[in-house]
Amino acid sequence: xxxxxxxxxxxxxxxxxxxxxxxxxxxxxxxxxxxxxxxxxxxxxxxxxxxxxxxxxxxxxxxxxxxxxxxxxxxxxxxxxxxxxxxxxxxxxxxxxxxxxxxxxxxxxxxxxxxxxxxxxxxxxxxxxxxxxxxxxxxxxxxxxxxxxxxxxxxxxxxxxxxxxxxxxxxxxxxxxxxxxxxxxxxxxxxxxxxxxxxxxxxxxxxxxxxxxxxxxxxxxxxx
Amino acid sequence: xxxxxxxxxxxxxxxxxxxxxxxxxxxxxxxxxxxxxxxxxxxxxxxxxxxxxxxxxxxxxxxxxxxxxxxxxxxxxxxxxxxxxxxxxxxxxxxxxxxxxxxxxxxxxxxxxxxxxxxxxxxxxxxxxxxxxxxxxxxxxxxxxxxxxxxxxxxxxxxxxxxxxxxxxxxxxxxxxxxxxxxxxxxxxxxxxxxxxxxxxxxxxxxxxxxxxxxxxxxxxxxxxxxxxxxxxxxxxxxxxxxxxxxxxxxxxxxxxxxxxxxxxxxxxxxxxxxxxxxxxxxxxxxxxxxxxxxxxxxxxxxxxxxxxxxxxxxxxxxxxxxxxxxxxxxxxxxxxxxxxxxxxxxxxxxxxxxxxxxxxxxxxxxxxxxxxxxxxxxxxxxxxxxxxxxxxxxxxxxxxxxxxxxxxxxxxxxxxxxxxxxxxxxxxxxxxxxxxxxxxxxxxxxxxxxxxxxxxxxxxxxxxxxxxxxxxxxxxxxxxxxxxxxxxxxxxxxxxxxxxxxxxxxxxxxxxxxxxxxxxxxxxxxxxxxxx
Numbered sequence: 001x002x003x004x005x006x007x008x009x010x011x012x013x014x015x016x017x018x019x020x021x022x023x024x025x026x027x028x029x030x031x032x033x034x035x036x037x038x039x040x041x042x043x044x045x046x047x048x049x050x051x052x053x054x055x056x057x058x059x060x061x062x063x064x065x066x067x068x069x070x071x072x073x074x075x076x077x078x079x080x081x082x083x084x085x086x087x088x089x090x091x092x093x094x095x096x097x098x099x100x101x102x103x104x105x106x107x108x109x110x111x112x113x114x115x116x117x118x119x120x121x122x123x124x125x126x127x128x129x130x131x132x133x134x135x136x137x138x139x140x141x142x143x144x145x146x147x148x149x150x151x152x153x154x155x156x157x158x159x160x161x162x163x164x165x166x167x168x169x170x171x172x173x174x175x176x177x178x179x180x181x182x183x184x185x186x187x188x189x190x191x192x193x194x195x196x197x198x199x200x201x202x203x204x205x206x207x208x209x210x211x212x213x214x215x216x217x218x219x220x221x222x223x224x
Numbered sequence: 225x226x227x228x229x230x231x232x233x234x235x236x237x238x239x240x241x242x243x244x245x246x247x248x249x250x251x252x253x254x255x256x257x258x259x260x261x262x263x264x265x266x267x268x269x270x271x272x273x274x275x276x277x278x279x280x281x282x283x284x285x286x287x288x289x290x291x292x293x294x295x296x297x298x299x300x301x302x303x304x305x306x307x308x309x310x311x312x313x314x315x316x317x318x319x320x321x322x323x324x325x326x327x328x329x330x331x332x333x334x335x336x337x338x339x340x341x342x343x344x345x346x347x348x349x350x351x352x353x354x355x356x357x358x359x360x361x362x363x364x365x366x367x368x369x370x371x372x373x374x375x376x377x378x379x380x381x382x383x384x385x386x387x388x389x390x391x392x393x394x395x396x397x398x399x400x401x402x403x404x405x406x407x408x409x410x411x412x413x414x415x416x417x418x419x420x421x422x423x424x425x426x427x428x429x430x431x432x433x434x435x436x437x438x439x440x441x442x443x444x445x446x447x448x449x450x451x452x453x454x455x456x457x458x459x460x461x462x463x464x465x466x467x468x469x470x471x472x473x474x475x476x477x478x479x480x481x482x483x484x485x486x487x488x489x490x491x492x493x494x495x496x497x498x499x500x501x502x503x504x505x506x507x508x509x510x511x512x513x514x515x516x517x518x519x520x521x522x523x524x525x526x527x528x529x530x531x532x533x534x535x536x537x538x539x540x541x542x543x544x545x546x547x548x549x550x551x552x553x554x555x556x557x558x559x560x561x562x563x564x565x566x567x568x569x570x571x572x573x574x575x576x577x578x579x580x581x582x583x584x585x586x587x588x589x590x591x592x593x594x595x596x597x598x599x600x601x602x603x604x605x606x607x608x609x610x611x612x613x614x615x616x617x618x619x620x621x622x623x624x625x626x627x628x629x630x631x632x633x634x635x636x637x638x639x640x641x642x643x644x645x646x647x648x649x650x651x652x653x654x655x656x657x658x659x660x661x662x663x664x665x666x667x668x669x670x671x672x673x674x675x676x677x678x679x680x681x682x683x684x685x686x687x688x689x690x691x692x693x694x695x696x697x698x699x700x701x702x703x704x705x706x707x708x709x710x711x712x713x714x715x716x717x718x719x720x721x722x723x724x725x726x727x728x729x730x731x732x733x734x735x736x737x738x739x740x741x742x743x744x745x746x747x748x749x750x751x752x753x754x755x756x757x
Binding site for chain 2: 019020021024027028029030031032033034035037038039040041042043044046066067068085087088089090122123142146147149150169172173174175176177180181182183184185186187189190193194198201202205206210213214216217218220221222223
């Protein structure tokens, strides 16, 4: 007999196998998920969830698809959170400190409570990446926020109303576009292709009979 | 937290590690690969397939679960939908909010079209978001589009449509540059040179990556760009049927608000199907690495409207899905783990194959190890083989795993498995639909002149197997092209009166072919809810 635990979805008690994740336990209980379910493998942030273990004071945040159920778990999924994304034309921006002041000025209202970091389902140092953003250190902000899945648990807990995932995203786009050096070999290859340098060669390989292609493929040299 | 039996087997893996470090297992010959695939690849298991009875592919086979959906009727059959009440009226309707749909929408918008995205979950809830390993492009000095073509063509068993594959490889560098200029953070060295690795079946190191969040980094950037452009995105709303006009053109879609169950009508001069894959149909009871909405909806919509499928009988099983622990069963373990040096090792500690064979060959080889050869490691829900991840730290130096594949490290640490110190257990997982709706090189279906398809819903780009890193590439290349082509085409399309007559015709054809069905499709969401009564 499989070990069962009691969990409470939106306050209602269900007995579910202890081996399940919160997400699969909800389905075991009979829920057909619409909101609160996306990639199911920890990459999309759709299943932001808040829970408390009965008798304990601490309020926890997690991804429902990546978290195993525990006995006495009171669970509420967060179907949507009004994260505040500002719109901009990326081509008009420049990676200087002013950008954040203009687009996300509320980051300067951070009171340093660190609730964002404690809430992060990816164990990122969220408050630190916001601090980098405040100082215009976008590359560091990008690196520190890179593994963010945008679940928004940080923003749910923030007393200053900061939309942390959006700040990290902006820093990453600025870094990718402006700060990291351009790949010269890539730009060269794009130019060569646009200049038609490969047109004839690709046409030739497309026209080759299958037998010749098999021969070429089976004997091709593989880079070490 | 491994079982005692697993820990015993790990000792054997550790015992052979030093010796294996210095060797490269032999690659199989073409004949060996053919024989292995025929005997062990799930595509060759006849009981997994069923014949399609009607439509353009009648007489051909498809996975039984897909055939059942093709043999089902529209949920709109017999329903009165007022097609004169138009809720959305656009030039370009993009169905699907993944990488292909977002790329298409951006390019259509760039071309000045009035474009909207409709998606049954959220924008970005897509397989794109979960692609870990990387994206291919021949942009290094020792590489060329021809070399890329050869690798992909051979890896796909010489079945790719040349005009599609040509586009894929020739426009690959441009796709990377486009993404980079949107702000995607590719792994680069301090001079800006891309850090590239091998994937299974590549002859040059052309795998570009963003750590092991490659798809996520691409998807969140594209989503941000869609939102910056204020392109309307209608979420939690699925397309349940294509609309046509009396001239036989595509004319939009009937939508279903997933939360209120209300139907809506979207009229459009061009329609792009970008609905992605089918992993959640769990062909042959395989677990899947796919997202929740991967139920082949677009294939059903397109087929019912008359568009043919291509290679619908070929499925990609990713060789390294999680075999243990059960909470993450079937989740993807990126091929990059092998690119970085981890070997596939059986229960006895033997490296039974070269770790970078193509995916179909690797999957078949693992299945052989776990069945006929009896050298798999038993798990509570099946079996698996070891992926010897500590080798990565030995080869690349301490810290390589955390730096290059942080998502994998995090996923396993959740369950107290430290892949830097212990190997992990893997078994093939249902990963990708090689086939799909047939298109020409310009992205249009061949029978409906203003219906386009992009991304995983397309068949023929890769042939009968796909190389790692060519899917992230195809959603960008074919997504962008579809967006541009749809915007241009919309200028010349004149729509007539809207009709759903094709769903009635389809029902009649089913009936007259002897297929009596109560089934309804597309599926929209998998049936995971357990009900005791």
